[in-house]
Amino acid sequence: MRRKTLGVIMALLIIAGTFNPQAKSFFSLPTQQRVSVGDRIRLNLEFPEQMLRQLSVYVEPNSKKVLLLNGIDISGRAFNFFDGWPVATSPGKAIIQIRLFGILPIKNVSVEVLPQTKIVPGGQSVGVLLHSEGVIVVGQSIVQDKEGRKYNPAKEAGILVGDVILRVNGSVVTSDEQVASTIDQAGRSDKDLKFLIKRKGKTFTASIRPVLCRETGRYRIGLYIRDSAAGVGTLSFYNPQTGKFGALGHVITDSDTNQPIDVSDGKIVRASIQGIQAGQKGQPGEKIGMFLNDQRFFGNIEKNTKFGIYGTLRYPLKNPVYSEPISIALADQVKTGPAEMLTVLDGEKIEKFQVEIKKIMPQSAPDSKGLIVEVTDPRLLKRTGGIIQGMSGSPLIQKGKIIGAVTHVFINDPTRGYGCLIEWMLLETEQVEKNQQKVGIRESMLPNFPFQKIDNF
CATH class of the missing domain: 2.60.40 (Immunoglobulin-like)
Structure with missing residues (x-):
């Protein structure tokens, strides 16, 4: 009964x-x-x-x-x-x-x-130097010939902002200077140019006749391009068994086209934080960093994905806050509640700061916005106002396990932002190894990479 x-x-x-x-x-x-x-x-x-x-x-x-x-x-x-x-x-x-x-x-x-996975948590500030595959079209311009007539040859040939120029006349494009020189030489020889263009993963060709620019005295086709980016971010982790690293926690995109940059060459180097610009509602703050030349801290970037940048460090890495590698927390093991974030505010000193995991986003597939994180540490709030540019990739640790990394700040509330789960970040390092074996809330990604130069040609 x-x-x-x-x-x-x-x-x-x-x-x-x-x-x-x-x-x-x-x-x-x-x-x-x-x-x-x-x-x-x-x-x-x-x-x-x-x-x-x-x-x-x-x-x-x-x-x-x-x-x-x-x-x-x-x-x-x-x-x-x-x-x-x-x-x-x-x-x-x-x-x-x-x-x-x-x-x-x-x-x-x-x-x-x-199998149990243990990694070295990051927190180090890193300088990120990225060279794109080909050159990225970031703008268009009018070319005025010596009679004052106006042309835009590239636009007329169907080239758009966000396209990537991979080859010119069969030669692989490696820099914006190379493209400008090739265009000028073709114009002086009264020849058309054949461009191989990539747009949204697909390629096509375009033939363009350069125009002699009255203002510059050289032949141009009416495009603004660039080939490289540089910025400061934070290392998320280092795997001592494979030598692989992960950083940033989000994809690096072109600031003008908002398109992901296809990496042909890139590296991370040591960086020292020289100043802090605090964030406020509507205006994210930022770390002001300086790149350092140290051959003992150097890594090759092999992949730029929505979960961050990944590659191989040249030498083993240690973390002064955690003397030994620590276990990872799988997605099912992450809980709402207190956690800590590792990041640098002064020089190269890694410090712990209190945060709270406010929400774990339900995910049927891996995504870079897996957590909502709130800064609760009084000292960090006073110094930075919350999450700022340059903190991207700062590792999150809960109950002695690394659970993910900070990726975005909420523009209207800099005390809060998104985080990426470590489980998805580690999947990207596995893909890097496979590739080597084969051959409603407004948020801002951190950092916002300034590009080194733009060429008009």
Whole structure:
């Protein structure tokens, strides 16, 4: 009779799930969990003790030695909510089932156990030097010939702002100076130029006849272009096993075209913070940095993605705040609540600052905006007003594990911003290795890269 009564109570809780916090805890249990070796599996139910005692957890038998409880393999066995929680001891998969009265299955949870990953958290300020693949078209201009007639040859040939010039007359484009020289030489030889253009991942060709510019005395086609960018950001992590690094947490885009820059060559170098411009509502602040020449801290940028820039450091890296590598938190393990951010405000000194994870964004696929972060540290708020440009990539640590990195600031509230989950950032480093083996809220990305030069030709 007692069991029957409890069963009825539980059924009523499930029916009233949208109103009852106890039933909500049941419905909010994930159907999938991803954990690392060494982590405990927990199923948090806010049920009364009497009700919990009517529940058991059964582990299906096809997961030998994936989960151990008190040192015993529990594959094909059941345990109750008061026996403790099993530890993931080896990579693999397990299906666990919550049962009522030991026989009635009411919830299945698929558990995937991944190898434990430990990385060195970053926090160092870095200078980022990026050279694009080809040259980027950032503007158009009128060319006036010696009779005063006005032309725009490139526009007439169909070239738009945001296009990337990959080749001119079959030669690979490596700099804006090269393009300007080639155009002038072709004009003086009274020849057309054949351009290979990339637009949104697709390529096409365009033929253009240069015009002699009355103002400059050289042949031009009416475009503004540039080939490189430089800015200050923050290193997110370093993997001592692979030598790979991640930084920024967001893609570097052209400031005029807002298009991602395809990397042909790039590097990160040491940077020292010389000043801080505090942020305020409607106007993000920024770090003022200086690049330093140090061959012991140098990395090649191999990938520019929506989760940041990735590549290889030339020498091993240590963090003075964390003497040893620390574990990562997978997406399922990140919780709302207190955390800390590592970043530099003065010189090259990495410091800890208090933040709060306000929200974890539901994601069906990897995305760079996985967290909403709020700065709560009084000293940081007084000094910077919150999140500022140059903090992009600052690692976030919660309960001794690295959970992600800061990526954006809310323009209308600089105390808050977005963060990217470390799990998605690490996937990008794996892709870098594969490539090598083959061959409604306004926010601002951090940093806002100023380009080194623009050429008009």
